[in-house]
Amino acid sequence: MTVSLALLVTMAVLYACGVYLLLEKSMTRVVIGFLLIGNATNILLLVVSGRAGDAPIMDGRSDPGDLSDPLPQALILTAIVITFAVSAFLLALVYRSWRLGNADSLSADPEDVAIRTRRAAEAETPDADEDDTEFGDRS
Amino acid sequence: MSWLVPLPVLLPLLGAATALLFYRRPRLQRLITLTVLSAVLVIGVVLLIEVDTNGTLVMAVGGWPAPFGITLVVDRLPALMVSVSAAVLLAVLVFAVGQGLADESEGDSTPVSIYYPAYLVLGAGVFNAFIAGDLFNLYVGFEILLVASYVLITLGGTEPRIRAGTTYIVVSLLSSLLFLAAISMIYAATGTLNMAQLSERISGLPPELQTLLHVMLLIAFGIKAAVFPLSFWLPDSYPTAPAPVTAVFAGLLTKVGVYAIIRTETILFPSPELNNALLIVAFLTMVVGILGAIAQADIKRMLSFTLVSHIGYMVLGVGLGTAAGVAAAIFYTVHHIIVQTTLFLGAGLIERKGGSTSLSQLGGLMKASPVIAILFFIPALNLGGIPPFSGFLGKLGLLEASAEVATPLAYLLIGAAVVVSLLTLYPLARTWNLAFWRPRDEVENYESFLTESLRDDPWGGRIVQSRTVPPLMIGATAAMVGLGLLLTFFGGPIYEVATRAGADLQGTTAYITSVLGERP
Numbered sequence: 123m124t125v126s127l128a129l130l131v132t133m134a135v136l137y138a139c140g141v142y143l144l145l146e147k148s149m150t151r152v153v154i155g156f157l158l159i160g161n162a163t164n165i166l167l168l169v170v171s172g173r174a175g176d177a178p179i180m181d182g183r184s185d186p187g188d189l190s191d192p193l194p195q196a197l198i199l200t201a202i203v204i205t206f207a208v209s210a211f212l213l214a215l216v217y218r219s220w221r222l223g224n225a226d227s228l229s230a231d232p233e234d235v236a237i238r239t240r241r242a243a244e245a246e247t248p249d250a251d252e253d254d255t256e257f258g259d260r261s
Numbered sequence: 262m263s264w265l266v267p268l269p270v271l272l273p274l275l276g277a278a279t280a281l282l283f284y285r286r287p288r289l290q291r292l293i294t295l296t297v298l299s300a301v302l303v304i305g306v307v308l309l310i311e312v313d314t315n316g317t318l319v320m321a322v323g324g325w326p327a328p329f330g331i332t333l334v335v336d337r338l339p340a341l342m343v344s345v346s347a348a349v350l351l352a353v354l355v356f357a358v359g360q361g362l363a364d365e366s367e368g369d370s371t372p373v374s375i376y377y378p379a380y381l382v383l384g385a386g387v388f389n390a391f392i393a394g395d396l397f398n399l400y401v402g403f404e405i406l407l408v409a410s411y412v413l414i415t416l417g418g419t420e421p422r423i424r425a426g427t428t429y430i431v432v433s434l435l436s437s438l439l440f441l442a443a444i445s446m447i448y449a450a451t452g453t454l455n456m457a458q459l460s461e462r463i464s465g466l467p468p469e470l471q472t473l474l475h476v477m478l479l480i481a482f483g484i485k486a487a488v489f490p491l492s493f494w495l496p497d498s499y500p501t502a503p504a505p506v507t508a509v510f511a512g513l514l515t516k517v518g519v520y521a522i523i524r525t526e527t528i529l530f531p532s533p534e535l536n537n538a539l540l541i542v543a544f545l546t547m548v549v550g551i552l553g554a555i556a557q558a559d560i561k562r563m564l565s566f567t568l569v570s571h572i573g574y575m576v577l578g579v580g581l582g583t584a585a586g587v588a589a590a591i592f593y594t595v596h597h598i599i600v601q602t603t604l605f606l607g608a609g610l611i612e613r614k615g616g617s618t619s620l621s622q623l624g625g626l627m628k629a630s631p632v633i634a635i636l637f638f639i640p641a642l643n644l645g646g647i648p649p650f651s652g653f654l655g656k657l658g659l660l661e662a663s664a665e666v667a668t669p670l671a672y673l674l675i676g677a678a679v680v681v682s683l684l685t686l687y688p689l690a691r692t693w694n695l696a697f698w699r700p701r702d703e704v705e706n707y708e709s710f711l712t713e714s715l716r717d718d719p720w721g722g723r724i725v726q727s728r729t730v731p732p733l734m735i736g737a738t739a740a741m742v743g744l745g746l747l748l749t750f751f752g753g754p755i756y757e758v759a760t761r762a763g764a765d766l767q768g769t770t771a772y773i774t775s776v777l778g779e780r781p
Contacts (some may be wrong), residue, residue: 158322163441163442166446170445170449197397200397201441204401204408207408211412215411215426219424222420238608
């Protein structure tokens with residue numbers, strides 16, 4: 123299978139940038155990261171369809187060996203539609219989140235915060251129950 | 262009979278479109294949704310009976326024969342899953358109607374008209390994933406149900422829901438992209454996406470390539486099925502959604518992931534190379550999940566952790582790699598869909614009656630509402646695997662299948678499964694003791710060893726004094742409890758269907774022949 127180097131390099135760069143952005147805390151960057159990874163995956167689909175060829179129309183004029191594989195292109199179209207719909211929803215979500223919190227970042231999980239504050243509280247006041255020596259002050 | 266095959270996908274989609282047209286008339290929307298889901302339930306049962314007696318039904322969409330067109334395949338496993346899912350969707354819908362979720366009670370910001378269409382689209386996605394005969398159609402099914410679930414989990418658009426929904430959405434998007442990347446790699450390696458044809462061609466690939474593709478698919482499905490260590494998102498995001506939404510998510514969405522794992526392990530990659538890895542993952546899922554549940558003060562969060570823990574049982578059945586193991590996993594999946602949904606509906610009733618789901622604020626519910634107490638108690642025992650309930654039957658099947666395999670790892674898993682099922686009883690019994698048995702006036706300054714490991718939900722709201730619970734909510738929950746009991750009474754025949762489904766999946770030749778026709 124022949125693979126276009128330009129497509130491959132583009133795909134790699136898109137994946138790298140997308141993963142980097144997806145790990146950011148800012149919601150807008152997460153959306154852009156998702157778009158980049160989505161497009162990288164579409165290019166991956168294009169890469170696997172092999173070398174470029176004629177339009178896949180069986181009209182008897184072109185040699186079937188020269189045609190490009192149409193199936194990955196159909197898959198890409200479906201994937202593009204899905205990515206499009208999802209990114210519209212994501213943008214609405216980001217906007218709603220901004221309207222509510224007036225911030226572009228995702229707040230921390232309340233349970234994580236609870237664990238963190240509890241740990242901090244425990245570190246400040248050593249618990250009497252933890253004194254498990256036999257000769258503790260609570261004889 | 263194969264004309265029935267596409268209807269479970271087609272009817273909900275058409276129903277959703279029609280319901281969206283009548284967005285100003287919630288009663289009509291409700292009627293459409295009820296009719297469509299009832300019809301799908303009937304179709305599911307007819308399909309199950311038909312497939313069980315006469316064999317696999319295959320439908321080539323648009324008349325393009327397999328492997329070129331889109332193939333829909335219904336053998337015993339999808340038929341069983343479609344029937345159970347339709348029943349669960351129907352019961353939860355009635356519960357939601359009772360709660361008035363789509364009407365007014367959740368506040369003015371709730372987009373009233375979107376609930377029923379999104380719910381139907383969710384159903385269409387779930388059914389499409391079950392009957393898909395090629396990998397890309399499975400991906401489309403996943404996307405349909407995920408997009409609908411994005412809408413449902415952020416319903417109302419309040420701040421906690423947006424926050425929880427964002428975690429869920431980003432994780433799901435990532436798993437979908439991973440799945441799509443896996444699909445393109447598989448296409449590059451084999452030149453087909455039809456599962457039957459893949460089953461023939463994958464075995465001819467070099468072993469390293471097989472392992473790579475196998476692991477990519479398992480990671481994508483593992484995120485959806487909430488298998489440890491890919492389960493972190495679930496207890497974060499599920500509990501904030503409205504009770505009926507959480508109930509249907511907990512019952513169905515993770516099980517679609519489990520279904521995809523079963524298909525991957527049986528049809529696509531029947532070689533046992535990753536079975537031990539699956540068993541180890543099953544062990545960790547069970548143990549870590551249940552330890553998480555023990556630490557939770559909020560009933561919904563606690564139930565989310567038990568959900569993760571019990572996914573481990575299904576992965577255990579699949580990881581054994583025998584027909585008996587897969588059969589037990591199928592039966593356990595059916596049981597768990599029903600019982601987990603019932604428990605979340607029960608939590609919804611508790612929330613309605615007691616005004617909270619936090620154990621440190623609930624009390625005296627036994628006296629206030631004995632009916633809710635019974636409706637929570639039966640599925641709780643069922644989940645813990647107390648005989649004679651279906652949870653016991655499923656676990657017994659899994660243990661027997663593990664004992665037949667008889668490797669040291671299988672014995673370790675037997676021990677873990679028994680211990681985890683006992684540990685499951687602990688948080689459930691504690692919920693019972695604190696929320697139902699503890700008198701109302703003892704809630705303030707209550708001290709007991711039961712509450713030592715609990716942390717309070719920082720968002721725990723104030724207590725709203727007992728409200729009335731609509732009879733429809735009680736009725737829907739009672740129907741689900743009844744369904745769980747029916748699964749116990751008819752455990753024998755249903756387990757036999759599961760056994761035949763497991764046997765179907767064991768040899769790949771039957772599946773290949775029914776999809777692609779006889780080969781010379």
